[in-house]
Amino acid sequence: MATRLQIPPAGTRLLLTGNQACALAAATFGCNLGVGYPGTPSSEILDALVMIAGSHTTQWETNEKTAVEKALGASMAGGRVIVTMKHVGVNVAADPLLSFASTFNSGLVLVVGDDPGAHSSQNEQDTRMFMGLFANLPILAPSDSQEVYDFVGAAFEISDRFRTPVVLRLTTNICHAETPVVTAEPMVHRPAGYVNNFPNNVVLPANFRKLRHRSLHERLPALTEYAETATLTREDAGTRPEFGIITEGVSYAHVKEVVGEAIPILKLGMVFPLPLGRIARFVADHPKTVVCEELEPYVELQTKAEGIPILGGKAFFPREGEFTAGVVAQGLAAAGLPVKEPTAAAAPVPGVPRPPTLCPGCPHRATFYVLNRMKANVFGDIGCYTLGGLEPLSALHACICMGASIGMAAGVATVARPETPVVAILGDSTFLHSGITPLLGARWNGADFTVVILDNGITAMTGGQPNPGVESTLEGASTPKTDIEALVRALGVEHIAVVDGYDVARIKEALTAAVAHPGVAVVISRRPCALMPTKRHYKVLRVDHGKCIGCHTCVKVGCPAISLSDELTDKGRRKSYIDPRACIGCTVCQQVCPVGAIVDLEAV
């Protein structure tokens, strides 16, 4: 692996993304373990942490639940640990988190990346609601990279002092925004060592009830008292004291952009528990106060429940999507706060639709092409291959959350089997994340459908992280890989075929046989992701215009390297063209061309 970066001395000025700031802070504040499962927008935290020299271990786990469970152990051993995931990962990890939340353990910081606007997610759930109001875990909400950095340090301190996991809640525009950071003095944390603690770590009902009582009646009030005075929350003075804005996270940046120094701001750094006393005083001092927060009316509802007379929140600001300066300016104006006319965009010019597509040479393409031809009902999953649902492949008809494909297919096959084939499709990382147990259940209960595992040897969608199906760990150590075929066989599946993801005929043959097989059949379509840095020796292809009949069959494989040229056939149909700079020579288009018009670039 590349040389690791040294932790810079205190006082170094750097320009960092929120994710990089989080990683550097973890290393600086003595974290012993960084663990997680990739997911936009927070994947790059561990990708960065592993590049930093230090005594910490950095690991991708199989899924968010196993990551959190490893973190619980690290915490019980007296270590400092950060666990990273995206917002929906918290759903997967909720079981251990919600029970551990009542125990008294330190050193654990859960870093969650929320995605307002769902740029790269299946929903835009608000972690403050889930981990705050529901799980009762303290939550810190930084507004920029410097705060991410500082709040990681604060989170470890809070975790140690109150013996509770602490959540650091980030959002896309914090994770992916680069802003300046001044570094702190690096420190080392030596794990205290593991000691059995039955009353604290075994949540048998009798133990749990005591822990729950203590956590609600001792720890929560202590945390609230801390939140009331913590410097994590601060006030910006303004020239118009009759008005006020309560805000947090990235919304603060938008608010500042719009109001500058004009309106007083209460900027919440700790959002669970809320400092309601401080909020009440702020509103008393600034009678016309609004709450400006992205997503759910989280601060607003608690403030109103306390009877604090604010003007409102979601009455002025949307509950969905990402805020912009314009959205914030509009909301403030609607609430009657004095804002200067914001700059506005002109009417958008209709541009070209540019939906994301599978890369040229993507190993998933041929399988979707065949599924489309088979008119299969395809229950999909989350990964690059979700794009197999878009035109022209159009061969994925349901997608809900990671690991759901197999269960959905099993449910349909059990209740109302369609005439055409029922197929579940998912990637290798997704299969290992949460596809094994539903396949086990489907096999056990004797469902009749086909599962396709697209094994591209990587977690591609989130930037190419390794998973247990590959031969190296995040730190680059070589490790035996999980043999997916053997695993599927061990689950009791009898009909298994392994095919080359570039071999159209073989995929068709295997899928036809699998669909005909009564009971669960599995087809593993294998070929490395086209973006993997492996050496390839494929020949770039071109369309021989002497042979092309303009049937556009090759276009239907949906490769971005293929387009229509201005050259016409006798019948006036446009002949295809392959961009030699984009083609990687996977031959999928060549295999489907009915007249052999696609040839090696060099062929004469």
Place this chain on the structure above:
Amino acid sequence: MNTIVNIRLATVGGQGGVLASSVIAQAAFDAGLQVKKREVHGMSQRGGVVTSDVRFGPVVHSPMVPEGAVDILLGFEQGEALRAVHDLRPGGVVIVNTQVIVPPIVATGKASYPVNPLATLREKASRVYAVDALKIAEDAGSVKAVSTVMVGALSAFVDFPEDAWLKAIRGKVPPKTVALNERAFAAGRAVVQAASRGA
């Protein structure tokens, strides 16, 4: 520099827009300015739209350029420049790579590519500089240097010393490609300098 400069990069995944924005931000940072930068990429990597904002000046609050406040639009592709031009402020500059990247949805006839985007851009903005960045990058040694050509073109409008740019480039590109990227930067810079002198 006493006002904020707002730059937006409108690119297609795989064109190096993220690298370019990171070079620009670093150059501004090294010049001692407050800098904030952000990126929006949907399902990255796979040929979708990638947008970055870079803002610098004495004090910058948000990493996101407010609506209609883009000073310089760096369009890495004609259709993408067109998509982003509504956020250009009156009098703002557009630098557009004349490259056209036709998405598969157009190739299959399900959608059409805008007719003559350059002409529309010229209607919407008074100062449009068209740069054949793909050709310039190819001449400099690799089509992958398109993003550095665009940074070079931008540099003609931003008052940092040339060295600050080169230092940022050296720090961000793969070591083996430094010479190539330096050539690409110089060529991009020269083209726009010549054009703006002519204008």
